[in-house]
Amino acid sequence: MTVHDMKHAASDSARLEAVGGRLSRVDGPAKITGAAHYAFEQQLEGLTHAVLVGATIAAGKVTAIDTRAAETAPGVLAVLTPETIMELKTASDWFGNRPSDGPYSPLVREVTFSGQHVAAVVAETFEQAVAAAALVKVWYDEMPAIVDLSDGKAGDGMPIDAMTKEWGDAQSAFAAAPVRICAAYNTPREFQAAMEPHGLIARWQGDELTVWEPSQWLDGMARTYAEWFDIPFENVRLISPYIGGGFGSKALALAHSAVAAAAARMLERPVKLVLSRPQNFTSYGGRAATRQTVAIGADRNGRIQSIVHRGVNETAVDGMWVEPLGSVTSIMYATPNFSSKQNVVRVNTVVPGAKRAPGENPSAFGIECAIDELAYELGLDPLEMRLINYAEQDPHAKKAWSTRQLREAFAAGAEAFGWAKRSPQPRSMREGRQLIGWGVAAGTYPVRRAYGEAVVKIMANGSVEVESSSIDMGQGTYTILAQTAAETLGVPVENVLVKLGDSHFARAGVTGGSRLAGVMTGAVHKATGQALDELIGLGLSDPRSPFHGLQANTLQVRNGRIASPRGEGPELSIAELMSAVGRERIEAKGDTLPASTTPEERYANYTTIAKSIPHTEGDYSRHSWCAHFVEVRVDEDFGTVRVSRVVSALDSGRLYNPKLAESQWKGGIIMGIGQALLEEGIVDRRHGRIVNGNFADYMLPTNADIPDIQTISVGIPDPHSSALGGKGVGELGIVGVAPAIANAVFHATGKRVRDLPITLEKLI
Amino acid sequence: MTSQIQTIIDPPEDGHFRNGLATNGSTPSPTTLSLHLTINGRDHALDVEPRVTLLDALRERLHLTGTKKGCDQGQCGACTVHVDGERVLACLTLAAQVEGRSITTIEGLANEDGTLNAVQAAFLEQDAFQCGYCTPGQIMSAVACIREGHAGSDEEIREYMAGNLCRCGAYPNIVAAVRQAAQELRS
Numbered sequence: 001m002t003v004h005d006m007k008h009a010a011s012d013s014a015r016l017e018a019v020g021g022r023l024s025r026v027d028g029p030a031k032i033t034g035a036a037h038y039a040f041e042q043q044l045e046g047l048t049h050a051v052l053v054g055a056t057i058a059a060g061k062v063t064a065i066d067t068r069a070a071e072t073a074p075g076v077l078a079v080l081t082p083e084t085i086m087e088l089k090t091a092s093d094w095f096g097n098r099p100s101d102g103p104y105s106p107l108v109r110e111v112t113f114s115g116q117h118v119a120a121v122v123a124e125t126f127e128q129a130v131a132a133a134a135l136v137k138v139w140y141d142e143m144p145a146i147v148d149l150s151d152g153k154a155g156d157g158m159p160i161d162a163m164t165k166e167w168g169d170a171q172s173a174f175a176a177a178p179v180r181i182c183a184a185y186n187t188p189r190e191f192q193a194a195m196e197p198h199g200l201i202a203r204w205q206g207d208e209l210t211v212w213e214p215s216q217w218l219d220g221m222a223r224t225y226a227e228w229f230d231i232p233f234e235n236v237r238l239i240s241p242y243i244g245g246g247f248g249s250k251a252l253a254l255a256h257s258a259v260a261a262a263a264a265r266m267l268e269r270p271v272k273l274v275l276s277r278p279q280n281f282t283s284y285g286g287r288a289a290t291r292q293t294v295a296i297g298a299d300r301n302g303r304i305q306s307i308v309h310r311g312v313n314e315t316a317v318d319g320m321w322v323e324p325l326g327s328v329t330s331i332m333y334a335t336p337n338f339s340s341k342q343n344v345v346r347v348n349t350v351v352p353g354a355k356r357a358p359g360e361n362p363s364a365f366g367i368e369c370a371i372d373e374l375a376y377e378l379g380l381d382p383l384e385m386r387l388i389n390y391a392e393q394d395p396h397a398k399k400a401w402s403t404r405q406l407r408e409a410f411a412a413g414a415e416a417f418g419w420a421k422r423s424p425q426p427r428s429m430r431e432g433r434q435l436i437g438w439g440v441a442a443g444t445y446p447v448r449r450a451y452g453e454a455v456v457k458i459m460a461n462g463s464v465e466v467e468s469s470s471i472d473m474g475q476g477t478y479t480i481l482a483q484t485a486a487e488t489l490g491v492p493v494e495n496v497l498v499k500l501g502d503s504h505f506a507r508a509g510v511t512g513g514s515r516l517a518g519v520m521t522g523a524v525h526k527a528t529g530q531a532l533d534e535l536i537g538l539g540l541s542d543p544r545s546p547f548h549g550l551q552a553n554t555l556q557v558r559n560g561r562i563a564s565p566r567g568e569g570p571e572l573s574i575a576e577l578m579s580a581v582g583r584e585r586i587e588a589k590g591d592t593l594p595a596s597t598t599p600e601e602r603y604a605n606y607t608t609i610a611k612s613i614p615h616t617e618g619d620y621s622r623h624s625w626c627a628h629f630v631e632v633r634v635d636e637d638f639g640t641v642r643v644s645r646v647v648s649a650l651d652s653g654r655l656y657n658p659k660l661a662e663s664q665w666k667g668g669i670i671m672g673i674g675q676a677l678l679e680e681g682i683v684d685r686r687h688g689r690i691v692n693g694n695f696a697d698y699m700l701p702t703n704a705d706i707p708d709i710q711t712i713s714v715g716i717p718d719p720h721s722s723a724l725g726g727k728g729v730g731e732l733g734i735v736g737v738a739p740a741i742a743n744a745v746f747h748a749t750g751k752r753v754r755d756l757p758i759t760l761e762k763l764i
Numbered sequence: 765m766t767s768q769i770q771t772i773i774d775p776p777e778d779g780h781f782r783n784g785l786a787t788n789g790s791t792p793s794p795t796t797l798s799l800h801l802t803i804n805g806r807d808h809a810l811d812v813e814p815r816v817t818l819l820d821a822l823r824e825r826l827h828l829t830g831t832k833k834g835c836d837q838g839q840c841g842a843c844t845v846h847v848d849g850e851r852v853l854a855c856l857t858l859a860a861q862v863e864g865r866s867i868t869t870i871e872g873l874a875n876e877d878g879t880l881n882a883v884q885a886a887f888l889e890q891d892a893f894q895c896g897y898c899t900p901g902q903i904m905s906a907v908a909c910i911r912e913g914h915a916g917s918d919e920e921i922r923e924y925m926a927g928n929l930c931r932c933g934a935y936p937n938i939v940a941a942v943r944q945a946a947q948e949l950r951s
Contacts, residue, residue, distance in 0.1 A: 024888050031896030032884040032903060034830020034870035041829035126824060127815050195834045195842055195931050196897040244832070244897025245931050277835040474894025474932050663891050663937060670933030695839035695929060704926035706935040708918075 017493040022659035039212040050273040051129040053119035055111040058145035058348040058688025069135040075128030080120045091227035096608035106258035112317040114689040115282025145348040145688040157345030168337030173306035177297025185366040189681035191286035196244020199274030202264040215240040216251040217510040218503040223607035224253040238503040243473035248354030281693030288313040288352035290362040294370035306337035319351030324359035330396040333389040357731035368441035368739035394621035402620040402720035405651035409627040413649035417629035426750035434633040437748025443736025446615040447622035447721040448513035452523035453591035462575035470508035476660035488528035490557035507606035514728025522723030527590025542581040624727040626650040628740040639763035646709045653718040653727035668733020674701040676741035804872025819854035830870035841928035844901035851908035870900035886941035894932035915946035
């Protein structure tokens with residue numbers, strides 16, 4: 001539970017506080033003073049510390065583990081191995097499918113990737129556990145590993161038929177097109193690299209488990225713990241008041257989570273386990289490496305006749321991850337003929353996972369570079385090329401867009417950037433030894449909708465509490481839900497206390513796919529409306545109410561005060577009315593599920609992703625859209641690329657809080673700059689190890705890498721996408737950034753780099 | 765105190781630590797140091813092993829969790845604190861090294877009455893954070909950056925704040941916040 005102190009100038013508070021107002025983060029004061037306690041910062045009596053031992057081979061068997069030295073080291077309470085850790089049950093996946101009823105061990109004998117957990121040490125202090133973990137000796141029978149997609153043993157992989165999208169006759173139309181391009185685009189293994197490492201504190205009290213763990217999905221993770229330990233779902237409590245960044249990585253309970261919870265059960269003491277920074281590169285998956293070929297055929301006016309797309313992503317030997325590479329390819333441009341197919345290739349890695357805009361991000365890199373190449377082939381301006389092929393409806397679903405402000409984004413972005421002043425020839429703009437390039441690319445992300453619920457309480461003192469097991473990892477959930485409740489009820493926002501991050505609160509589905517804000521503002525709006533109805537009902541009908549006998553049909557609440565709309569009769573504060581009618585609280589639970597929903601469906605809705613509503617459901621295709629305009633400066637002698645200017649125009653529909661949405665967009669753009677120029681997981685080909693698994697060698701953008709970024713909102717309220725008209729924000733910003741930079745680099749240098757990241761050796 | 769730190773840090777001539785840190789066996793038996801640390805103007809007594817970092821002493825022993833652990837390798841800046849007014853990475857500093865020196869953490873930056881430091885207030889106003897995990901380190905670094913005279917231009921701020929990583933990508937807003945706070949502090 002988290003309490004936020006909200007103070008801001010009263011003068012313009014009404015404008016700031018309403019939905020759509022630029023209210024500063026209500027969790028801000030706690031975060032800037034160090035008062036915000038993140039999940040594994042809880043202080044517990046008798047806390048012990050666990051440290052993991054990872055495999056030093058990428059494939060093979062553990063033949064022996066010598067734990068004697070570790071067991072006798074000072075402070076050591078237990079050394080867990082595959083032989084000694086308690087047996088767990090296999091949990092279901094995030095679709096709710098349980099692969100087997102068999103046992104599960106988070107410590108393995110059969111190694112399928114380097115760094116996989118083979119043992120763990122629990123000690124009284126962190127230092128003792130670290131020291132003892134270094135004393136655990138492991139022997140292996142090493143087998144040859146498939147280290148990555150370019151490994152000769154990797155092969156072509158297996159087709160994922162569900163990814164196939166085809167219409168028309170793409171191959172023949174491509175062959176017949178007068179203008180054709182075909183190129184291959186690669187993205188490397190990338191990591192989410194949230195600043196807060198993964199970790200948890202697990203505590204058992206009898207058969208009840210409490211887990212303090214940074215989480216993008218409390219209910220989904222609670223389900224996994226319940227299934228591992230074969231206890232009722234209600235016996236698991238996940239607490240995650242603040243999350244130090246997730247970017248897709250913190251939605252699942254993972255092997256290290258199981259180790260800590262099992263150790264706590266075995267020792268009957270709370271256990272804290274936090275992954276070291278290098279372990280954060282091997283204990284859960286980042287974005288899978290991808291390969292795409294994009295072939296586009298067009299007529300001489302630039303009109304696309306056919307797109308043929310083939311994609312491959314890496315997955316694990318013992319787990320499946322599909323990065324949908326045709327997702328943007330199939331909807332961005334109008335084309336009468338289309339074919340997209342995708343394979344996955346198993347390599348010896350931890351199962352890849354979701355990283356900001358999984359699918360759309362690499363997909364956009366392929367198609368948005370290819371369309372740029374086609375523009376040069378035709379001698380057309382890359383922006384004009386995009387407008388010539390503008391998709392007036394969803395080319396794949398053949399449905400109308402709910403809203404698509406992409407044309408407006410191109411126009412607003414080009415105007416602010418000064419695109420009209422661009423000299424079209426590559427290498428034609430320079431300043432001294434710096435080659436200057438201007439590039440453009442578009443991005444999109446589907447509106448992933450889901451059902452949600454929230455509890456809203458009007459307290460005796462007139463304050464309002466909102467409860468949800470959804471979370472805030474920096475997107476601004478605390479703030480926009482406070483704004484939603486305040487506006488709906490008619491109270492100042494400082495009277496609203498939002499409580500998140502506790503699985504005992506009202507249920508919530510996964511915070512991912514940019515769905516949370518739309519789902520939760522809808523649920524809070526509905527719950528608050530119900531509470532307001534009850535409050536007004538009491539005011540009108542309770543004999544003790546001063547409004548009783550007023551013959552009014554309704555009452556109005558403004559700025560926390562209740563009166564009849566016509567101004568007759570008294571005006572009361574909410575607290576005065578609550579007191580008059582003798583009520584301690586009004587509590588309303590609002591959910592957006594259909595009334596016919598069964599308890600089983602309700603459980604599945606919040607603990608799996610199986611109940612998500614398709615973005616093409618009904619008559620519309622729903623997506624957010626953006627256009628990025630980028631300037632790069634490339635040192636002619638050294639090939640170093642610096643992004644010097646970014647203007648992005650984005651359509652996320654209605655913004656619930658533009659101040660926070662702009663921050664999220666910029667964050668996505670900055671992660672895209674990292675993807676384009678810096679980020680790459682490098683694998684040692686001998687041992688299949690990530691060799692740059694730390695923050696010095698896996699390079700994230702630093703402050704010195706980032707120029708001024710201008711974002712422009714071109715969205716309009718989209719009633720088909722969410723209750724209050726918003727579309728997705730969090731993923732959108734990154735989609736299209738890398739191709740915009742690659743296109744700018746081509747414009748600057750005349751060199752087309754199709755293999756991310758664009759490092760200097762690829763340019764000199 | 766300085767001499768005691770020297771005996772802990774300097775390797776003995778034969779390469780084997782004694783004084784409880786013997787490495788001649790597989791099971792070292794570290795001694796415990798009784799330290800007095802001055803943190804945010806208050807004295808704290810604690811008994812820790814010599815190998816305990818300032819960061820873990822703050823977070824695990826003194827429950828001052830505002831100072832964050834991002835990498836524990838001196839690569840991210842999330843653990844930035846002030847030692848005698850200078851920015852220092854608490855993960856690369858042993859607790860024993862800072863006895864007798866004045867340590868300031870994020871919890872000690874605001875006034876006793878709760879009035880925010882100008883940098884804290886600017887971070888809130890400029891929305892210079894999202895998840896908030898790098899934020900204490902950013903703020904401690906920014907206070908020192910301004911004090912060092914390295915906030916004269918946006919370029920200078922970017923350079924001298926480059927040791928503090930922010931994965932949410934709040935950099936432009938961090939630059940704006942540092943610029944604003946520097947201007948307020950100058951006037």
